[in-house]
Each structure stands twice: as structure tokens, then as C-alpha cells.
Amino acid sequence: MSRITRFAVKLSAFLTFGILFFIIGYILLKGIPYIKPSMFEFEYTTNNVSMFPAIVATILLVGLTLLVATPIGVFTGFYLVEYAKKGSKLVELIRIATETLSGIPSIVYGLFGMLFFVIKLKFQYSLLAGTLTVSIMVLPLIIRSTEEALMSVGNGLREGSFALGAGKLRTIFRVVLPVAMPGILSGLILSIGRVIGETAALMYTLGTATKIPDGLFSSGRTLALHMYILSSEGMHVNEVYATGVILVIIVLLLNGLSTYLGNKLTKGR
Amino acid sequence: MSKISIKKMDLYYTDFHALKNINMEIQANEITAFIGPSGCGKSTLLKSLNRMNDLVEGCRISGDILLDDEDIYDNDYDVNLLRKRVGMVFQSPNPFPMSIYDNIAYGPRTHGIKSKAKLDEIVEKSLRGGAIWDEIKDDLKKNALRVSGGQQQRICIARALAVDPEVLLMDEPTSALDPISTAKIEDLVQELKKKYTIVMVTHNMQQATRVSDKTAFFLTGEVIEFGNTEAMFSMPQDKRTEDYITGRFG
Amino acid sequence: MKKNSLEGFMKGIFILSALMSVISIVLIMYFIFAGGLPFIFEYGLKNFLLGTQWKPSNIPASYGILPMILGSIYVTIGATAIGVPIGILTATFLAKFCNDKLYKYLKPAINLMSGIPSIVYGFFGLTVIVPIMREFFGGTGMSIATASILLGIMILPTVIGMSEASIRAVPATYYEGSIALGATHERSVMKVILPAAKSGVLSSVILGIGRAIGETMAVILVAGNQPRMPKGLFKGVRTMTTNIVMEMAYAADQHREALIATAAVLFIFILIINTVFLIVKRRGEN
Numbered sequence: 115m116s117r118i119t120r121f122a123v124k125l126s127a128f129l130t131f132g133i134l135f136f137i138i139g140y141i142l143l144k145g146i147p148y149i150k151p152s153m154f155e156f157e158y159t160t161n162n163v164s165m166f167p168a169i170v171a172t173i174l175l176v177g178l179t180l181l182v183a184t185p186i187g188v189f190t191g192f193y194l195v196e197y198a199k200k201g202s203k204l205v206e207l208i209r210i211a212t213e214t215l216s217g218i219p220s221i222v223y224g225l226f227g228m229l230f231f232v233i234k235l236k237f238q239y240s241l242l243a244g245t246l247t248v249s250i251m252v253l254p255l256i257i258r259s260t261e262e263a264l265m266s267v268g269n270g271l272r273e274g275s276f277a278l279g280a281g282k283l284r285t286i287f288r289v290v291l292p293v294a295m296p297g298i299l300s301g302l303i304l305s306i307g308r309v310i311g312e313t314a315a316l317m318y319t320l321g322t323a324t325k326i327p328d329g330l331f332s333s334g335r336t337l338a339l340h341m342y343i344l345s346s347e348g349m350h351v352n353e354v355y356a357t358g359v360i361l362v363i364i365v366l367l368l369n370g371l372s373t374y375l376g377n378k379l380t381k382g383r
Numbered sequence: 384m385s386k387i388s389i390k391k392m393d394l395y396y397t398d399f400h401a402l403k404n405i406n407m408e409i410q411a412n413e414i415t416a417f418i419g420p421s422g423c424g425k426s427t428l429l430k431s432l433n434r435m436n437d438l439v440e441g442c443r444i445s446g447d448i449l450l451d452d453e454d455i456y457d458n459d460y461d462v463n464l465l466r467k468r469v470g471m472v473f474q475s476p477n478p479f480p481m482s483i484y485d486n487i488a489y490g491p492r493t494h495g496i497k498s499k500a501k502l503d504e505i506v507e508k509s510l511r512g513g514a515i516w517d518e519i520k521d522d523l524k525k526n527a528l529r530v531s532g533g534q535q536q537r538i539c540i541a542r543a544l545a546v547d548p549e550v551l552l553m554d555e556p557t558s559a560l561d562p563i564s565t566a567k568i569e570d571l572v573q574e575l576k577k578k579y580t581i582v583m584v585t586h587n588m589q590q591a592t593r594v595s596d597k598t599a600f601f602l603t604g605e606v607i608e609f610g611n612t613e614a615m616f617s618m619p620q621d622k623r624t625e626d627y628i629t630g631r632f633g
Numbered sequence: 634m635k636k637n638s639l640e641g642f643m644k645g646i647f648i649l650s651a652l653m654s655v656i657s658i659v660l661i662m663y664f665i666f667a668g669g670l671p672f673i674f675e676y677g678l679k680n681f682l683l684g685t686q687w688k689p690s691n692i693p694a695s696y697g698i699l700p701m702i703l704g705s706i707y708v709t710i711g712a713t714a715i716g717v718p719i720g721i722l723t724a725t726f727l728a729k730f731c732n733d734k735l736y737k738y739l740k741p742a743i744n745l746m747s748g749i750p751s752i753v754y755g756f757f758g759l760t761v762i763v764p765i766m767r768e769f770f771g772g773t774g775m776s777i778a779t780a781s782i783l784l785g786i787m788i789l790p791t792v793i794g795m796s797e798a799s800i801r802a803v804p805a806t807y808y809e810g811s812i813a814l815g816a817t818h819e820r821s822v823m824k825v826i827l828p829a830a831k832s833g834v835l836s837s838v839i840l841g842i843g844r845a846i847g848e849t850m851a852v853i854l855v856a857g858n859q860p861r862m863p864k865g866l867f868k869g870v871r872t873m874t875t876n877i878v879m880e881m882a883y884a885a886d887q888h889r890e891a892l893i894a895t896a897a898v899l900f901i902f903i904l905i906i907n908t909v910f911l912i913v914k915r916r917g918e919n
Contacts, residue, residue, distance in 0.1 A: 116819040123730055126722030130789055131739065134746050137757050144760075189650035197644060199440055204651075210911075211654040217907040218900070219847025220751075221874045222665065225881070225896045229664045250657045257654070270477035274539070277433060278490040278546055279467035281640050288489070289479050304748070311750025314849040314874070318881055342752045342850055345759065358753055365748045373741045 138362055145359035148352040158324040163344070163353045165360065167326040171334030174327060175244055175320065176309050180302065183249040183256055188298060190253075191260025196286055216254035220314035223251050227319035239321025239333040247319045248312055252305035259301020263294035300375040307368045310361070313338045337361055384452065386411040386550065386580045387432060392446030394427060396439065401427050403604045405446070409597075414572065414581045416591040416612065419601030420627070425584045428601075429552050432582065433469040434462050450550070467494055469550040470543035475559040476535035478527035478542070483510075483519060486527045486538060490546035505545050513541030514571045533564025540571065551575065553583040557590065569594050588628055592616050600624045662900075669897030672890035681894065687860040689880065689888045696891040698898065700862045704777075704870040705846050705902070707863055708856065711781025712788055712845040717838050719785070720792030721827075724834075727793070728800040729822045747790035755851035758783040763855055770867040775857035778866045783855055784848060788841035795840060799833020799917075800826060832917030839910040846902060849874035873899045 152162040154169075190208070198205045227247030237243040267290050275285040291298075313336075321333030322343055335343065341357040344350045385408035394402035402424045409415050417425035427436070434455065436442045448455050455465050467490075478486050487506045496502060506523070510516040515537040519530065527538055536556060543551060553572070557565040572581060572594055585591050591598050592612060599609040600621075608615060608624045619625040673681050676696055684697015727739060762782055767774030803826045811821035827834070857869020858879060871879075877892050877899075884892050 116817045119819040119823055120730070123722050123726045126719045127726035127731070127739075129719055130723040130746075130793070131742060133786055133789075134742055137749065137754070138745075140757065140761065141753060186650045186653050189647045190654065193644075193647040193651040197647060198651075204648075208651050208654055211658045213911065214658055214904070214907055215654060217843050217847075217903055217910070218661065219849065219874060219903060221847070221849045221877055222661070222896055222900055222903070225877060225893065226661045226664050228881070229668055229893070230660060234664075250661075253654055253657070268477070270473060270475065271479060273435065273438070273471075273473060274477040274479065274542075275489070276438065277435060277466055277471035277473075278493060278542065279463040279465075280489070280493040281463055281637075283640055283643055284493055293480055307748045311748070311752070313750070313752050314878060317878065338750050338752045341756065345752070345756050345854065351760075354756060358756060361750055361753055365750070366745065369741060369745045369748050373744065 138366075141355065141358040141362050145355035145357075148356040149359060150356075153353065153356060163350050165337060165340055165353070165357055167324060168335050168337045168340040168357075169360075170326045171241075171320075172310060172336040172338075174241060174334070175248070175316075175336055176306050178241065178245040178330075179249050179252065179309050180306070182245060183252050183305065184302060186249075187253050187256025187301075188260050190257045191264055191298075192286060194257070195261055195264040196282065196290070212254040212257050215250065216258075218251075220251070220312060223247055224315040224318050227315065232319055238331060239319065239323070240331045241320065241327045241334060242330040244316050244320030244334075247315050248309050251312070251315055252308055255305050255308065256298075256301050259304070260294070260298050263297025263301070264290060266297065267293045296375040296378040300372040303368050303372040303375070307365055307372075310336065310364055310368075311338055312336070313342050317342075337364075385409055386451065387582075388447075388449045388452075389428075390447040390449070392431070392444065392448060394424075394431060394436070394445075395441075395443045397441035401604050402431075405606055407599060407606065407609055409580065409582060411580045412576055412578075413596040414576050414583060414594055415597045415599065416595035417582070417584045417599050417601060418586070418588060418591050418627075421586070422603075423601040424604040425599075425601045426554055429554055429582060429584050432550070432552055433466050433471055435466075435471065437462065467546045468548055469552060470546060470548035471552040472536070472540050472543055472554065472556045474555045476532055476539050478535050478538050480526065480528055482524050483527045483530075483538060484523040486542050487545045490542060494546060509541040509545040510538075512544045512575070513537045514567065514574070515541060531564070533560050533567065536560060536564065536568060537571065540568070540575075544575075548579065550580045550582065553581065555584050555586060558586060565590075588616075600627060602627075665893065665897050665900050668890065669894035672887065672894045673897070676891070676894075681891075682898070685862050687876075689884070689891065694887065696887075696894075698873065698876070698891075698895055700860055701871050701873045701876045701895065702898065703863050704856070705872040705874070705899070707777050707870065708780040708784055708852065708872060709842055709845045711777060712784030713838065713842060715781060715785030716788040716792055716841055716845075720789050720837070720841070721796050721834060723789070724793045724796035724800060724837075725822060725827065728797050729818075729826065743790050743793050747794070751787070751848060751850045754783060754787050755854040758851060758855040766867070772867055773857060773869065775855055775869050776865075776867045777856070777863060777870045780852050780856040780870070780872075783851055784845045787848060787851060788844050791844050792837045792841045795837035796830070796834045799830040799837070802833065803829045832913055836910055836913050836917065839906060839913060843903060843906045843910070846872075846906070847874060847899070849878055853878060873902075 153164055154166045155162050155164045156166055158164045158167050194205060227243055231237045231243035231246050232239060271289050272285055275289045316336060316339055322335045322339055323333035327334035337357055337360060341354055345354045387409040389405050389407045392402060392405040405428060417429060419425050430436045431444060431448060444456060479489060484506055487509050488502045491502060491505050507516060515534060518534060557568050575581060595612045598612040598615050600607045602623055608621045616628055619628060681696060681698060683699050684695060685699050686695040686697045687700060688695045727736060762779055763774040766776065766779045807825050807829055808821050811825040852872055853875045856875060858871045858875055859869040860871045863870050873895050876895050881892055
């Protein structure tokens with residue numbers, strides 16, 4: 115009995131991590147040989163299948179999303195942890211809202227973004243519509259990590275600051291926030307990863323144009339969208355592998371950074 | 384006129400009647416000690432004196448607490464200004480995770496002092512006041528969490544002094560410290576009383592006899608006895624006080 | 634006085650920010666339901682939910698989404714059958730059978746697994762799993778089974794993350810009590826700790842189900858996407874999510890409304906799953 119249990123547990127772990135390493139190894143091994151300079155040419159043509167415009171679009175989308183979602187998410191965390199009375203009606207409402215938001219599938223976000231931002235507000239397929247859609251999507255993630263980071267800050271620090279006659283704002287920004295920073299940053303990094311990997315929510319909001327977006331109301335495609343479109347067309351399989359490599363490397367880097375910051379937060383307690 | 388006077392004060396946490404009909408006059412330039420078993424309300428009363436209880440949900444107060452004859456629970460009273468005038472040192476040292484210099488300068492900066500020269504002066508004066516200047520004067524840039532617990536507590540005292548308070552509240556300031564650090568802090572407190580009015584909660588009766596001028600004995604939210612420390616410890620008026628200070632209690 | 638008005642102003646900003654989530658969820662619900670429900674009432678709830686024909690280009694068009702509802706349910710059940718046992722056992726391994734040194738590397742690996750984009754999983758499925766399935770079971774290789782395997786892999790980090798946390802949260806005294814009675818480590822873990830962690834484990838399974846039913850871009854590449862009643866484990870299928878993505882690009886008028894209505898049905902599924910999740914979680918906390 116014991117041996118069967120141990121075998122099953124170890125086999126499962128082996129399968130889980132085996133599959134993970136296989137997927138990453140497979141994409142890297144298959145893709146790296148196909149990465150060539152022409153894929154990074156400034157303009158996309160059907161010949162070079164350049165991913166450069168997609169890289170720029172991805173960076174723009176990530177930057178704008180952080181710009182929109184970070185203050186809203188972090189401020190929500192401030193409200194929930196530093197201001198709200200525990201268990202008040204409003205807190206309960208906000209909590210239900212964020213938990214529901216975090217369960218909504220990307221495609222529903224995408225459809226909503228299309229109906230509201232693209233059609234109703236007449237933003238067209240655009241950087242702006244895409245940004246606003248994924249901003250709502252990453253909000254619960256940022257709120258959650260901000261809350262956890264703020265709650266890990268000892269109350270002694272807050273009391274110390276209040277006892278010196280500091281107000282709430284000064285206490286939050288000067289004393290609490292610096293300590294909570296690594297945790298908040300690691301949540302932001304996870305959000306970046308989520309945005310970079312997103313496809314379903316962006317297809318009908320950001321659109322899939324192949325050029326570099328030249329303004330907020332201009333369409334574009336992110337790397338993940340680029341990869342999806344190429345793979346569903348089935349014409350440029352090598353380029354799909356190569357794009358996959360870039361995506362996987364970005365995800366690896368972001369995860370490393372987030373793990374590092376997470377450890378820093380636990381140590382800083 | 385007493386520095387602080389507490390009149391017919393009651394305090395509730397939601398339904399719990401935590402302090403009952405407290406009346407007390409606290410004199411300037413004296414050390415007043417609050418003693419009593421845990422849960423007796425001594426820390427609660429201390430925290431009412433700089434309105435730290437405002438942070439506790441469901442806390443209600445009736446009666447008056449006057450500082451220099453002004454009601455500190457008056458609606459127009461500026462809480463932040465009150466806390467500048469009535470400083471506080473906590474049970475376990477709670478330096479901010481920043482440099483020693485920035486810890487001390489935090490309070491003055493909060494109250495609008497920006498000049499570097501002025502801040503330098505305050506930092507030195509406060510650290511001297513906290514009897515720790517000589518030990519750390521070369522390490523002002525060091526993170527305050529990187530010094531010993533005893534030094535941290537004296538930094539916290541210096542931090543409280545930096546806003547130039549009139550009253551200093553101390554909530555069991557030595558309970559987390561070793562005997563040598565405790566002795567240093569007790570000496571310091573004696574020194575500080577020349578300039579400040581000090582109210583100290585302590586669980587240690589020897590400490591109360593060593594340092595305080597007046598002592599208040601608390602039991603289940605009431606002040607059982609309040610008077611000169613020497614008199615009270617040598618000749619307690621109430622049976623319960625006697626039981627407690629002779630260790631026959633609970 | 635100026636300082637206090639800034640305090641009040643910023644508090645207002647914080648509350649406003651906090652309300653953004655509420656506003657967002659209300660907007661999302663409004664647009665999905667207001668866009669989909671009128672169509673459902675017009676076309677008939679029963680015809681829509683139980684209709685077996687999805688033929689938007691026929692005249693008259695038929696919009697029965699039963700095939701897609703079943704498709705979503707089948708691949709979700711398949712994903713659960715594969716992902717849940719492996720996930721729970723892996724979580725058990727991480728919490729109770731693995732030394733600290735190894736754990737330091739494996740824990741970030743789980744986070745990495747949840748960070749890999751859907752499209753990368755999908756492409757991996759398309760180029761690795763599909764050919765294998767074609768080899769062994771014939772057909773195109775795109776089927777309920779293929780989608781189930783891929784989704785089973787994709788929900789692993791969700792199941793593992795939360796299960797592991799709840800296994801770790803079981804008080805050490807339970808384990809010690811069992812060991813003291815002479816039970817082996819394995820028996821103590823399986824018979825005492827896992828049952829004690831069951832509400833957390835169950836929550837993780839529900840989260841995994843939510844993730845599987847909502848997944849789109851990975852499924853689209855491996856499921857075949859035929860809008861017909863599911864014919865077998867190794868035959869192609871279309872889910873509600875893929876139905877929306879595939880046809881939204883060119884749908885107009887009634888067809889578009891039918892797709893929004895599909896999203897509304899998907900949304901209701903998700904709301905039910907979320908509610909069950911919250912109930913299980915709350916019960917576990919008490």
C-alpha cells in the first residue's frame with residue numbers, strides 16, 4: 115500500500131514536471147534554429163514575416179495597461195486594507211466583484227471589449243480598446259497581490275507613524291508602501307505575463323493588423339496574437355516556433371523576476 | 384494645574400466596557416506608572432491619551448480627557464497635532480525599515496521641516512536625548528533594523544523626542560529587552576522626566592518602584608488605587624492592591 | 634486644514650478606484666446579457682439551448698448550441714479526469730514527499746507552468762499531441778480526447794497551487810497523531826492529511842473546471858471545431874468558447890447576436906462555477 119502510494123505520487127510529479135520541461139524544451143529546440151535577423155525587420159511583409167511590429171505592439175500594450183491598471187488596482191488595495199471597515203457591505207461587494215472578474219474567461223472579456231469599447235464607444239480595433247479590455251482583466255491580480263503585500267506589513271510600523279502625528283496618506287506612502295513594494299511588483303510582473311500571453315481577449319479589441327500601431331486608435335497585434343494567426347494559417351510553421359521561443363523566454367524571465375521579488379518580500383517581514 | 388486630567392471617563396469596545404469611570408490627574412515633569420494584571424485596561428488608557436484608540440474599530444469614549452485644559456476628544460481637535468505633542472514608545476521596538484537618520488527625521492519632516500541643517504541638528508539632539516548618539520553617530524545611514532533590540536528601542540525613543548513632544552507615553556518599553564538594555568532605558572527615563580511628562584505602562588513592579596513618582600493600580604477596567612509610588616508600595620490602602628503587589632494575586 | 638482636505642480627496646480617489654471593479658463587472662454583465670438575451674427570447678430558449686443544429690448560413694438559419702454546450706462539458710470532464718488526479722498527487726508530492734532543496738526549484742516551475750501562454754500550449758498540442766493521436770486512433774487527431782489531454786495539462790498549475798496550499802495548512806498535530814499510532818508516512822498523508830484538506834482540494838478542482846471551460850485559443854487548435862453533436866471520444870468537437878472566436882470575425886445581425894448569446898450561456902456556466910467555488914471556500918474557512 116505504502117509503495118503504491120509513493121509510486122503514484124512520484125509518478126504524478128514526474129509527469130507534471132516532465133511535461134513542463136518537454137514543452138519548454140520542445141519549443142526552444144524547434145524554434146531557436148529558425149530565428150533569423152529578417153524576422154526582426156522593421157516592417158512586416160509576407161516574405162520576412164517580421165515579428166518586430168508585434169514586439170513593439172506588445173510593449174506598447176503592456177506599458178499602457180500598466181499605466182491604467184496599476185493605479186486602480188493598487189489604490190483598491192489601499193482602500194481594502196488601509197481604509198475599509200472589515201466586513202462592511204461595500205467591501206463585500208468589491209470582493210464579490212473582483213472574485214467574479216478573476217473567473218471570467220478571456221473570450222468573454224474579448225467579446226465585452228468589442229461590444230463596449232470597439233463598437234459602443236467607437237474606438238475601432240485599437241490599442242486603446244485592447245488596453246482597456248486587458249486592464250480590467252488584470253485588475254483582480256493586481257488587487258490581490260497589493261492586498262497580500264499590504265497585509266504582510268506589521269501594524270507596529272503604522273502605529274509608529276501615527277504616533278508621530280503622521281496622517282494616513284503619509285503613513286501609507288512613506289512607511290507601508292516601501293515595505294510592501296516587492297509584493298506589489300511581483301503582482302505587476304504576473305500581470306505583464308498575463309497580458310503578453312493573452313490572445314482571446316485581444317483578437318476583437320486590439321485587432322490583428324501587421325503594422326506597428328501609430329497611435330492609441332491604431333490596431334496592431336501582440337506576439338501571442340501573431341503566433342496564433344500564423345499557426346492557424348499553417349503557412350509559416352517555422353516562424354511560429356521562432357515566435358514561441360521569444361514568448362517562452364519572456365515568460366521565463368518574468369517568472370524569475372517575480373520569484374526573486376516574492377522571496378525578497380518574505381525576507382523583509 | 385495638572386498636565387493631563389481625566390474626568391469620568393468610560394471606554395467601550397463595541398459591547399465590552401473596558402474602562403470604568405476613570406478620574407486621574409497627571410502632573411507635569413513626573414513619571415506616572417500604570418500597573419495591573421494583563422487585560423486590566425492600563426494600555427487602553429495609555430492609548431486614549433494620544434487617541435491611538437481611534438484606530439480600533441468599535442471603540443467609544445465618554446467623559447473628558449484634558450491636555451493643558453483642552454479636551455483632546457473635541458471634534459475640532461487636530462489629532463495629528465495631539466500626537467505631535469503626546470509622543471509614544473511601543474512595547475516592542477518598531478523602527479521603520481529605513482536609515483537611522485530617516486527614522487529620526489520622519490517626524491520633523493511630517494510636520495513640515497525641510498531644511499537639511501535643521502534636520503541634522505534635530506537628529507543629533509534627539510539621538511543624544513535618547514542616550515544613543517555616541518553609539519551610532521558614525522552609522523546614521525545604516526538601516527535601523529540592523530542594530531540590537533535595545534538600540535532600536537532607544538532609537539524609537541529618540542524618534543519620539545524628535546517632534547519635540549510635551550508628554551511621552553511608554554507602553555511596556557522594556558518588556559522585549561535584556562536586563563542591561565532595560566537598565567539603560569530606565570536611566571534614560573529618569574533623565575527625560577526633567578523635560579517631559581512621562582506615563583509608563585509596566586508589568587514589572589520593581590520597575591514601577593524604581594522609576595515612577597506616582598503609580599496607578601488597575602483591575603478589570605477600574606483604577607483601584609492611585610497615589611505616590613513610595614506610599615502605595617509601602618502602605619497600600621486597598622486589599623486588592625496589596626494582594627497584587629505582594630504577588631498574592633490570581 | 635489643507636492637509637486634511639488632501640487626505641479626504643485621496644480617500645475619495647481610493648474608493649473610486651475600488652468601485653472600478655464593481656463598475657466593470659456590471660458593464661460586462663450588461664453588455665453580454667443585453668446583447669444575448671433578446672436573441673434567446675426571440676429564437677426561443679428551448680430551441681437555442683437544446684437545438685442540435687448550428688447552421689448560421691442556412692435559410693432559415695438554425696442556431697442550436699447544444700452541440701457546443703456538450704462539447705464544452707465533455708472536454709471539461711476529460712480535462713478534469715486527467716488533470717485532477719495528477720494535480721492532486723503532484724501537490725501531495727510537493728507538500729509532503731519532496732525535500733526543501735528540490736522544492737526551491739519545483740515551486741517556481743509550477744508558477745512558470747501557469748505563466749505559459751495558452752497559444753504556446755495550443756501550438757504544442759497541435760504539433761505534438763495531435764500527430765500522436767492521429768497515429769494511434771486515426772482520423773485527424775483533433776478530437777475530444779486531444780483537447781481533454783491538453784486542457785488536463787493546462788489546469789495542472791491551478792489544481793496544484795491551491796491543493797498544495799490547503800495540504801500545507803493542515804495542522805501538524807493530525808500527522809503526528811497518525812504517526813504516533815504506528816501508521817506509515819504514506820498512510821498518514823493519504824488517510825489523514827488529504828481528507829483534512831478536502832475543502833481546499835475541492836476548491837482547486839472547481840477552479841480548474843472554470844479554467845478548462847473558459848479556455849479558448851488552445852482548444853481551437855486541437856479540437857477540430859466541427860459544430861455538430863459530439864460523436865465520440867476521438868472525433869472532433871466544438872466548444873462554446875471556440876464557437877465565439879471562430880465566427881465573430883464575420884458574423885452579422887442575428888448571427889452575431891447568437892454568438893453573444895453563446896457567451897451569455899458560457900457566462901452563466903462560469904457564474905455557477907464561481908458561486909460553487911465561493912460556497913466551498915467559505916465553508917472550508919468556517
